[in-house]
Amino acid sequence: MKVRLPFRLFLSHAGVAVVGAGIAFLTVRLLAPELFDHRVGMMNGMSGMGTSSQIRAGVHAAFLASLNSALLVGVLASVVAAAAVAAVVTRRMLRPLDAVRAATRQIAAGRYEVNVPPPAEPELSALAADVNTLARALADTEERRTRLLGDVAHEMRTPLTALDGYVEGLIDGVFTASPDTLAELSAELRRLHRLADDLSGLSRAQEQRLDLHPLDADLADLARRAATRLSPQFDDAHVTLVIAADTALPVHVDPDRITQVLTNLLGNALLATPAGGTVTITAHGSGSRAEVSVTDTGVGLDRADVERVFERFYRVPGRPRRSAGSGVGLTIARGIARAHDGDVTASSPGPGQGARFTVVLPLRSSDAPRG
Template sequence: MKARLPLRLFASHTAVAVVGAIVAYVTVRLLAPHLFDQRMGMMSGDMHGTGPATGAQVHAAFQTALDTALLVGVLASVATAGVLAAFATRRLLRPLDAVRTATRQIATGRYEVDVPLPSEPELAALATDVNSLGHALADTETRRTRLLGDVAHEMRTPLTALDGYVEGLIDGVFTASPDTLASLSEELRRLHRLADDLSGLSRAQEQRLDLALADADLAELARHAAARLSPQFDDAHVTLVFDTDTVVPVHADPDRITQVLTNLLGNALLATPAGGTVTITARRSGNRGEVAVTDTGVGLAEEDIERVFERFYRAPGRPRRSSGSGVGLTIARGIARGHGGDVTASSRGRGQGASFTLVLPLRPHP
């Protein structure tokens, strides 16, 4: 297990100091006697025939030798410590330089970065975070590009139809009959619905929803949403079952939550063939309230469980009986998260039905 970076820095600084002290000691220990002997020899030569050296002269010789040895020892210690410090600093800065290079690449739009992981756990965690950031930004850029393409695709069909009708009216192919004008109006409503969905999607994802919060019963909101869609279920010959007998108190925007529930029920209806069943279950789970919409329809593959919440994504094999823009689940999740909750999906596989669950925090007791 690698030591933590603060401990390693402390150990490296201590090692530099200890090595410097050892170098100074060894230098003085080896050099001082030699310098003293040399100094004494020089004094003996200078005082030849004048008698032995006095105590003051010996003291001066010792002082000179000691000062010279200390000066050389300190210089050697500083040089050694500098070399060791430069090595430790270079080893520490190398991964930081790699991180800086990666962040500059990310700033210029090159998101596919791959910072090598250093041996220090803290620096490795930093490098991992930078790599994750780059991959997340790359994924966001890919989704943004795909969003533009999807919006253009969704607008192309009604615009092409409108263009055809208008050219037909100009050329006299069509007459301005109620049926022709009704077709024009339908295509215009489709464009208007797409614009509204995109506006709602933007507000939901940027958490700019205008929420009129009030005390409400989540189970009652689910019951009302089911009652409003009951005729559509009857027309499609799909059985709608409401399974709850409890109160689920929440503090939420009733209109927004009804929008979420309506979307979940509408998607379940589209995914369920005639003769199938859609079940709504409302319950409490700890400090949360849940409404699960479970169908016996086409189901979801494991890789589609999260992707169905992406903008304009439609799972393979899903029926296209709706003229919706494909952002309903994205908006629903955004609304739920704006309330502090979420919308999740689960399925045992294709052909085995799916379940979408709205989760909201329960209203605290007074």
């Protein structure tokens, strides 16, 4: 059974006090009689040199002198013993904190593989576990940052290489400035522009600097409009789109931003669902919250990936269909929803069993779902 730190501190202080008191008692108990006998013996040698009252006064003085000497030695001995015990106890209790301090210095220096062994005390063990969790989180962040730089470089390299080839071809006369060639150049430029917009949107979302223009709107209507606008893409991919958003959900939001969120979720669902599959968008109220869910019958998600899909530039291993785009759409979508005091959540029964993404937003004050 692990002893909690406050109790251990109490026991350590009590132990120091008991040791000090014990040393003082033993010292006085052993020294006082010897000192008293010695002084009385000296007085016996001088017994003929005074009256009985003088002898009693001398005995009293001898007793006090013996007691004072014994107490002085006892206090000094108890202080030395208590200091030694306190030093040992303090050293034992500070050792785990020293390990945590050393680990934090290594983490600050960029060595995230550090691991603090858990001490016996529950509180210090929890602190060590938090430091280890922090180290792993920073290591993961650093890994994603490195991967981000590689991904951005790769995303930029492809259109830049294409643009460079077209420009060199135009200079060398290999290509003519025909509408088709200029259209290819425009497509690569749009790709670069989209990447820059994604990175800018990601930065604003994570730094809570989104430019919002909230209006009274119907979330169900926004969902129907977004789905209707994308329905031709579902038809081309031979994926069935089911719209079940008839319940009015009055909200106070930026319609363009929320439409961006819904479009992202529908686009991801389309990419994740093979031909012959189904994507369903539903809208309903739950208490004081409005919810729009996009459910697909596509590739699904592992339990470990349900939250990680919202991390910037995270791509589900072995799921290239969900990895289309720059990999920041869901991060931006969640940032937009949270800027409206809402959220975007994900769930999935497992790989190959589809997934559900839900936008949750607060209903307008004093309003309730109708229909």
